[in-house]
Amino acid sequence: MMTRRSRLVQVLLGSLACSATVSFASPSGRVGPIDESKVRTGLSAQVARLVDEAGVLLRLDPVPLPRAWVVLRRRGERLAGGWYSGSDARDALIRALVELTAKNPKLESRVDAIEICLPHSQESALVRKGGAVLSNVHRGIKGIVLENGEAKVMVCPTAMVAGNRSFDNVEKRFRDEHHISLSDYSDHTVARTFDAYQFLLRLKPEPVIIPMFRGNQLIAQSAVNRSTARRLKDLMAKWLISQVQPDGRMIYRYFPSRGEEAKGNNMIRQFMATVALVRLGKETGDAGIAELARKNLRYNLDHFYELNGEHGLIRYKDVRLGAVSLAALAIVEAPFRKEFESYELALRKTTEYMLRGDGSFQTFYDNRDSTDNQNFYSGETQLLWATLYEQTRDKAIIERIQRAFRYYRAWHLDEKNRNPAFIPWHTQAYVKLLLLEDHPEMREFVFEMNDWLLSMQQNDGDYPDTYGRFYDPKRPKFGPPHASSTGVYLEGLIDAYRLAVEHKEQERMARYRDAIMRGLRSLMQLQFADDVDMFYVSKRERVYGGMRTTEYDNGIRVDNVQHAFMGLQRIVKTFDGEGAW
Template identity: 40%
Template structure:
C-alpha cells in the first residue's frame, strides 16, 4: 500500500478481516487461539493470560457493535472457558493463574471483561473475588504489588498492570461513584505519574493504558452521577429506593461475610466487593481534576510520538507509521505495540477534540492515520500476502508481528482491532490522510 493510500473504505475492510480472524480462531469450546504460525499452518506453543483476556475484551467490543445474541453467547463461552481453566478461588479471593504465576493485570482484564458482558451477574462470584484480590494488592502509597504470585517478582510490569487496573477502576467508579474507590484511584494515579516521569522508569508501554484510564476518569468526573448503586454494579429495584446520601440496599446474592468483603454479620455495614464499607467517606475530598487528567494525557502521548512514531526517518517504506525506535532499548517492533498505542491515541484524539485543542487533535489524527498504514502493511489480505500459506482462512485477516516476523499472535490482531474500531467511530472520511 502506498503511504498515502489510507482511506475509510480500506480501514473498514481491514477491520472486517480482523474481526473474521478473531471469530475463526474462537473455537467451539470457547478457547481462543494464542499463536498461529502461517508457514506451518499450526498453532504455536505457549499462552498468556493478559493477552487472552484482552482478546475477550476485543470480542466484547465486536459484540457491542453488532448486538448479535449468538455472538454474545460465544463470548460468554470464551469467558466460561477462561474461568474454568485459569480461575482459582482461594478463600475470599479469586485469581487468574497460568503455570505458577498470578498477575495483577490478568485479574484486572478478566474483571473488566466480566463487567462489560450483558450476563455479568452470571459470574458475580468470580467478579467480586477478583476485585477483592486486586484491592488486596494496593497500598496506601498508591503503589500496587504487581504479582499475587510470586509475590515479590520485579520486572517491567509496572508499565502495564497498574494502568490496566486503573482502567478497570475508572469504569467501576463510573457506575458506583464510590468515594473510597476514587481515593485509591487518585493515589495510584499520582504515584505512577511520578514514577513514570523518572527518566529511569520512563517507557512507551506505560502510555496507552494510563491514557485510556485517564480519559475515562476525565469523562466520569464531568458527568452527572448515575442512579446510586451498591458499589457492586447492581442498582435498586426502582427509582427513589436509594437517594443521594443514602446507603443503597444490599443485593440478595451478595457474597458471604468474610475478612475481605461481603456483608458482615447482621446489623453491621454492608461492604463493597473490594472489602470496605459501602459509602466510606475519605477524610480528605478528592483533589483530582479534569484539567490535570487532560494535561497528563497530552504530556505522555506527545512524548510517545516524539520517541516512537516512525515516518520520515523510516529506512524502508514498509516501516512507515509503526511505533519503534532504534535509539533506545524499548523492545522489538511489534504489531501489538502499534495497536495498543493506537488505542490510547484514539482516546487522546477525542479528548483534544472535545477540548477544542486543534493542535493536539491534528497531531494525533495524523499519527493515527500513519499507524493505520503500518498495520495494513502487516495484514494477510490477498494472494500476494498468502502465496506460501496452505490454510489461508486461518491466516487471512491476521497481522504479522513485524515486516520480518510472520507469526500471528492473538494480541497482534486484538489490539489493532480495538484501536481501529474506535477510530472508525470518530474519524470522518477526510481524516485518514497521512499528510
C-alpha cells in the first residue's frame, strides 16, 4: 500500500546535511568501516555491507559513543531490540545484530527494517523540581540519561518518537519504576542529554539506509508544489474516508504508537468533519462518499441532537453554540439537505436565540451569561449565517451578521482580547460575503486580522521541521503548536488571499501566498505518508494520510486533518486558477 514519497530525494548519508545535529568529517574519521570478515553470515553481514557501502560510520562527526540502540521491526511491529555496547559504535551495532538474531534465528527472515540510534555529544542537564529536563520541542532530537544511585535509564530520541513519550513521561516512569520520591529525585538524580544519529535500515524491497530527523525526514520548502500539495490533500481524503465506521461514527482521536483509539470526543470537531466529508463528496462527485457523509451526519444527530421547544441542541456534556452552528452548516451544505430540514430549522433557531441585542453571543445554551470561547463560536456562527446569506440573500440574515460584526470587530481589536484563534473563522465568513458584495469596513478588517496573523508563523529556531507552523514561542499565551491550528489558519489565509486577488492587492497577495506555502510545508512534515515516518506503526492502515498533532506528538485528532483538508481544497483550486504555484 505504501509508496515512497517523491520528496525522498536522497536516502544515503549525504542527505544528513539538512540535520541540525550532524556535520561531516573526512573519510579518515575515528570510526572506520566494519570488518566484514569478522561478521557471520546473515542479517549482520548484510547490514555490515550496506553500512560500509554507504560510508555511514566513516563520516560521523562528532564521533558517536560506543553504544547503539538497535530495534528489529516488521511492518512497524517491534520484534526485538535494546541498547548494546562495544569498543566503539560499529562494534556495538554489529554486536547488537549478532546477539539479537542468535537468540532467535527465525527473526532474520521476518525483519524488514532496523531502527538505529547512535548517541553522541552528551551534556549535563538540570533536574527541575517543577518541570521536565527538556521541553517538548526537543523530543525526538535529544535523548536523556537519568541516574539515581544504582538506578539508571538511557532513552534515545527514536524510542521517544516510537513511544510518543515526553521527557516528563520518561522522568515519571523512571521515578515510578525505581520507587524514587520527588524530593529524592530532584536532590540526587544526575541527568544528561545527548544528540544522536538516527537511521532506518530498510531491508525490503531493496536494502537502503535512510537518515532520519526526529524519526522522520525533513521536508524542504522547495518540495512544496502543485503535485505534492495535491498528494497531501488526496492522502487526507483517504484518511477521512477510512475513519468512518460502519454505523457512521467518525473516529475522533487515535494513538499510532499504541495502536488504540482514544475515548474522548468533541462535537464541534465531529460536525466539522461531517462538513469536510460533504465537501469531499461534492468535489469528487462520488455518490459513495456522499452516502458516507449522510451516514456520518445521521449518526451524529441520532446520538447528540435533542429538541427543546423550537430549539435544536447538540448536547455532549453541555450545549455549545459552536456545535449547534456547525451541525447546521453540515446540513446546509449537504446535497441531502432536504432529509434533515427539521433539524436545520431548529438548529438555526437556536443560533438566532443566542445572539444578544448588542451583537455578542451567548456561547453556552444552558447559561444565559456565558461568554467563554468567543474566539471560536462567534466566527463559526457567522460562517453558518454567511453561507445561508450566500444562498438566500435574506436581509434578516445580513442584519444579524452586521450586528455581530460590529461588536466583534471592536472586541477583537481590544488588545486584551486579541487572539489568532478568532481570525480564520471570521475571515471565512466575511470573505464569503465580500465576494458577493463589497463592505469596505469588513474588507479592511479581514486584511488587518490576517496581516497580524502572519507574525504568528514560525520561520526560525533550532529545528527546521517546525518551520511554517503557526506558533510563536515568544507568545505562548496564544496556545501550543497544533496541526489543527495550522490547518484552520490556512483555511482563513486562502480566503484572505482570494480577497486580495479580487482587489488587486499585489503586496498582500505575495505575503499571504508565501505564508500559505510555508504552512503547506509544515503540514507535509506532519503527515503519515510512507514507511519511513511510520517505521514504528504496526496498524498502518489506521494512520496512513493522517496528521500528527505536532512534529513530536504523533497523536491524530480528527480536526488535525479536516481543517487542513478543507484549506487545501481551496488552496489547490485557487492556486491552480491563478497559476500561483
